[in-house]
Amino acid sequence: MNPYDGNSTRKCLRRQIRVALAIACVAISASGCFVAPATSVGDYRNKAANSAEAMVGFIASASRAAQLDLQHRSGFALTDDVVTDAEGDAGSVVNAFDSRQPPNEASSRLKDEIDDPLDAASSGLTDLRIAVRRGDVSAIRSALVELAAPDRKLERLESTLS
Amino acid sequence: VSRVFKVTLGVMTAIGGFVDIGNIVTSGITGARYGTSLVWAVVLGTAGMTLYGEMAGRVSAVGGRATMQIVRERLGARVGLISAISSLILNLLTIAAEIGGVSLTLELLTGVSYIVFVPIVGFAAWLTIWRMSFSAIENVFGVLGLALVVFVVAIVHLHPDVSELWHGTVHPFVPKGEAHPTYFFYAVSLFGSCLVPYQVLFFSSGGREERWTTESIGEMRLNALVGFPLGGLLSIAIMVAAVPVLEPLKIEVSNLGQVVLPVAQALGFIGVAFALFGFLVATFAAAAESTLANGYLVAQYFGWSWGKWHKPVDAGRFHLVCGACLVAATGFILTTINPITVTILSVVLGAVAVPITYLPILVVANDAGYMGRFVNGRISNGLGVFFLVLMVVVSLVTLPLLFFTKAGQ
Numbered sequence: 001m002n003p004y005d006g007n008s009t010r011k012c013l014r015r016q017i018r019v020a021l022a023i024a025c026v027a028i029s030a031s032g033c034f035v036a037p038a039t040s041v042g043d044y045r046n047k048a049a050n051s052a053e054a055m056v057g058f059i060a061s062a063s064r065a066a067q068l069d070l071q072h073r074s075g076f077a078l079t080d081d082v083v084t085d086a087e088g089d090a091g092s093v094v095n096a097f098d099s100r101q102p103p104n105e106a107s108s109r110l111k112d113e114i115d116d117p118l119d120a121a122s123s124g125l126t127d128l129r130i131a132v133r134r135g136d137v138s139a140i141r142s143a144l145v146e147l148a149a150p151d152r153k154l155e156r157l158e159s160t161l162s
Numbered sequence: 163v164s165r166v167f168k169v170t171l172g173v174m175t176a177i178g179g180f181v182d183i184g185n186i187v188t189s190g191i192t193g194a195r196y197g198t199s200l201v202w203a204v205v206l207g208t209a210g211m212t213l214y215g216e217m218a219g220r221v222s223a224v225g226g227r228a229t230m231q232i233v234r235e236r237l238g239a240r241v242g243l244i245s246a247i248s249s250l251i252l253n254l255l256t257i258a259a260e261i262g263g264v265s266l267t268l269e270l271l272t273g274v275s276y277i278v279f280v281p282i283v284g285f286a287a288w289l290t291i292w293r294m295s296f297s298a299i300e301n302v303f304g305v306l307g308l309a310l311v312v313f314v315v316a317i318v319h320l321h322p323d324v325s326e327l328w329h330g331t332v333h334p335f336v337p338k339g340e341a342h343p344t345y346f347f348y349a350v351s352l353f354g355s356c357l358v359p360y361q362v363l364f365f366s367s368g369g370r371e372e373r374w375t376t377e378s379i380g381e382m383r384l385n386a387l388v389g390f391p392l393g394g395l396l397s398i399a400i401m402v403a404a405v406p407v408l409e410p411l412k413i414e415v416s417n418l419g420q421v422v423l424p425v426a427q428a429l430g431f432i433g434v435a436f437a438l439f440g441f442l443v444a445t446f447a448a449a450a451e452s453t454l455a456n457g458y459l460v461a462q463y464f465g466w467s468w469g470k471w472h473k474p475v476d477a478g479r480f481h482l483v484c485g486a487c488l489v490a491a492t493g494f495i496l497t498t499i500n501p502i503t504v505t506i507l508s509v510v511l512g513a514v515a516v517p518i519t520y521l522p523i524l525v526v527a528n529d530a531g532y533m534g535r536f537v538n539g540r541i542s543n544g545l546g547v548f549f550l551v552l553m554v555v556v557s558l559v560t561l562p563l564l565f566f567t568k569a570g571q
Contacts (some may be wrong), residue, residue: 055415061413068426079439085416
């Protein structure tokens with residue numbers, strides 16, 4: 001048996017493994033690192049629907065935590081944590097949606113329509129966080145009322161867009 | 163009476179010790195998002211853990227050796243090294259996630275930022291490993307972890323629609339508007355959270371710490387076959403409690419505090435206190451156990467003296483590895499990386515690595531020359547092979563799912 005055959009087979013195998021690993025790395029990088037820009041109208045619409053849905057969830061989470069606090073069913077630290085996180089996540093959603101380029105005139109109108117309730121919700125969550133940290137019960141109630149309007153609008157928009 | 167007490171204690175420890183930050187987070191997320199339609203993943207994961215836990219315990223009792231010692235002896239140094247390195251890295255990630263989990267729970271209790279607690283928790287875990295006996299670590303934390311039963315009580319108080327919960331459980335479906343890959347990403351996460359490698363390493367090494375022999379197999383089996391499934395039920399309880407409270411409000415869980423909201427709604431302040439105490443104990447115990455698991459596996463691989471039955475001075479390298487792992491994990495969480503993200507990564511990567519840890523156990527448990535009359539029977543083998551194939555499939559699809567769904571977004 002020619003020993004060189006074994007060596008060349010091993011070399012060939014190693015080369016193939018290296019190529020396969022390189023392809024896998026590129027594929028993984030490509031699938032994980034790119035944030036797809038909203039290139040089409042449909043895509044932009046989906047992003048709008050997702051942003052509305054996410055914001056509705058943040059409002060619900062913060063509101064429920066604050067309501068439970070008002071009923072003395074949870075502690076300050078828990079309420080503060082949930083409300084602060086909701087506020088932070090809401091800010092991220094608003095920034096992410098604002099950074100999208102609307103692809104046409106209709107999408108610009110959609111952006112105008114959704115921007116207001118998104119901003120109102122984000123600002124309402126900030127007010128709620130401030131009220132919770134101050135332990136100001138009436139301000140907490142006002143912030144909850146303030147959040148109800150953008151919540152309704154966003155729910156309506158989400159169901160229209162999905 | 164003392165024997166009954168010992169067996170009961172063992173079962174209770176297995177129940178309380180089963181749940182860790184991975185179970186808590188993934189159960190909370192999936193209950194709020196998918197209702198009960200992913201209960202099957204917890205059932206499968208728990209069944210796999212029970213089966214392989216029993217196998218590892220049996221191997222440990224019969225051979226008088228722990229998993230990593232046997233892996234190296236029967237499968238050779240190279241295969242053993244692959245298994246040891248992958249488990250070591252994964253356990254490090256788990257230790258970091260657990261330290262983050264304890265710190266986040268302390269933040270929920272005190273209102274002080276979790277980052278302040280991270281070094282304190284790391285030090286407390288080291289002190290626990292250094293000072294407390296093995297049985298104290300296992301029993302005290304395991305039993306106190308039963309505080310998580312508060313989630314079962316909360317479910318009763320919430321009066322959920324049982325038929326709807328049951329329907330979701332036995333007829334799993336992907337909810338409208340949810341993508342299939344994301345659903346399966348979370349299924350894999352739940353599966354991985356039940357089959358974390360550190361548990362089987364800890365269980366089998368614990369067998370050596372407690373000097374199991376073939377006469378202890380009955381007790382060990384009871385711990386594994388009753389304790390682990392009941393522990394899995396706690397995971398399911400956390401998931402189910404989220405369904406009537408968080409799912410209708412479309413709340414996506416991204417924060418440990420949100421997992422407690424259903425308990426707050428059902429039971430008020432006392433319930434919250436129990437739930438947070440349960441989180442604290444379960445995650446702290448898991449931090450100590452996963453650290454010990456790393457000490458065990460490195461020491462067993464290199465043939466060093468190991469175990470809590472030695473004085474620290476007689477197992478210096480074992481304790482050094484434990485300390486180094488805690489320093490590394492604490493440092494990792496101190497980078498301010500989100501502990502919840504670390505948790506998701508640890509359970510998902512755990513799902514990738516499980517076959518490497520579990521295959522050697524199946525091979526050795528099948529070795530009649532080694533196991534004698536305690537060798538795997540046909541049923542154990544059939545189930546073992548089924549779960550191993552499942553683990554391989556899961557490990558192959560996990561990374562593509564992780565990247566494709568951008569970690570379940």
